[in-house]
Amino acid sequence: MDTVLVTGGTGLVGRALTAFLIERGYRVIVLTRKRMSSDHPQLQYARWDLARKTLDTTALQQADHIIHLAGANVAEGRWTNARKQEILDSRVQSSQVLYDHLRLHANKVKKVISASATGYYGPFKGTPFTENDPSADDFLGTTTQAWENSVRQMEDLGKKVIILRTGIVLSLRGGALKEFYKPVKLGFAMVMGNGDQWVSWIHLQDLVRLYFNALVNDQLSGVYNAVAPTPVTNQELITSLARAAKGNSFVTLHVPAFALKLALGEMSVEVLKSVNVSADKILQTGFQFSYPTVQEATEQLLREKK
Template sequence: METVIITGGTGLVGTALTRLLLERGYKVIILSRYPEKGNNNGVTYAHWNIDTQSIDKEAIQQADYIVHLAGANVGEKRWTAARKQEIVDSRTKSSELIYTALKTIPNKVKKVISSSATGYYGEFNDHIFTETDPPGNDYLAHTTVAWEQSISKVKELDKQLVIFRTGIILSREGGALKEFYQPLRFGFATILGSGEQIIPWIHIHDIVRLYFNAIVNDKLEGTYNAVAPNPVTNRELILTMARVAKGRSFMTTYVPGFALKLALGEMSVEVLKSVKASAAKIQQTGFQFSYPTIGEAMEQLFSQ
């Protein structure tokens, strides 16, 4: 039985990935600041603390793989200077702790699989971003570059590394879709800004399968865009969700860009940003998406 450590294991992706790994016979260790509060369910909880740079040595010694999902939620709070620093630190300091642990603790870890984000890219009209494109020049791009650089040091230790630049994850359990759906509960399909901005997205089932594929496929290495092969505009995403969930029982409304800027501050830049990221590289490895189109994704999500 192989063992997988997951950081950020109680989040949206971590919870779903843990479930799949247990079903497939893996042992799962979730790193937590408060492991004594963990609900077992076949999972082992082990201590780590990025502020004190401490980690459970036995957990590292047991692990065959590390899935690194930890990081403060980018959209949870307004971007004050303190919050922006917290977002960066939660990613880079956790990566540094993993690197230091793998460097100083005898271990058998074969591969580290790390989350990243399509926020890495800038915004260029009609450009399809591939993994070789340079980063953008905004806050999230700088954050994502620092994030990837901090975890890339594990390659110095002869470990394989996979980085998934992830788009918006669609799930009924949380994340962006839950926020998109809130106005629809009251009959409003709410489009943000012009609605023409391109949204890189992926179904929760497919992102979990990508992480599992990175574990079982020892040839998979490097950086990949974790996005569905058919990006859509914000307008198309919202209206597809509304039609699938409500039929014709909704009214289309728009939130203008200036209102988003007032409500969200600097974070509105990301809400209104248009990023078309290519899924070609991961598809060329043989990976097939279960939900390649927004229609298929929404049908599955709202048929539950």
């Protein structure tokens, strides 16, 4: 039974992935800042402290693989200078702590599979972004580039590194879609701005399967876009969710761009940015999405909720 060390394991993706791995016979150790315990024989919690640059080396030495999901929620709170620094540090410093301990302590880790984000790319210019395109020079572009670079240095230690640039994760348990669903329950489909901006997205279950695929498929290495093959506009995403929940019994309303800027500040740029990212590279490996269209994804999520 292989052991997987997971950072960020208490978040939306981490919880789903941990359950998925346990169901398939893996032992999971979740690194957490808080003291936690588990009665499950395949689940263990271990401590780390980024401020002190420490982690439980016993847990690290048990790991065959690392899945690195840790990072402050980008959409939580306005982007003040302090918040932006926290978003950056939570990603880069956590990677550095892992690297330093892997370098200093004997271990058997074979793979490091890390989250990244489609925020790496700039606004859509007419051709979907591929993994070979350069990063944007805005806040999220420079942050994700620094994040990926901090993970890639683990290749110097002989570890295979796989990075998944993830789009909007569709789940009603958390993330952006949960927020979009709140007005939908009242019969309102709240479209952001004019609604024409592209959204690259992925169903939570497909994202979990992608991480598992990276774990078991030794042919994978480098960077992959973790997005469904059919990006949609913001309006298509919101109205698809509304139809799945309400049929035709909803009203579409637009939240003006100026209102978003007042409410969100600099973060509104990302809400209104058009992001169209190619899934071709991961498709060429043979991976098949369970939910390739937003209609299939939203309908499944609403069935699951009932």
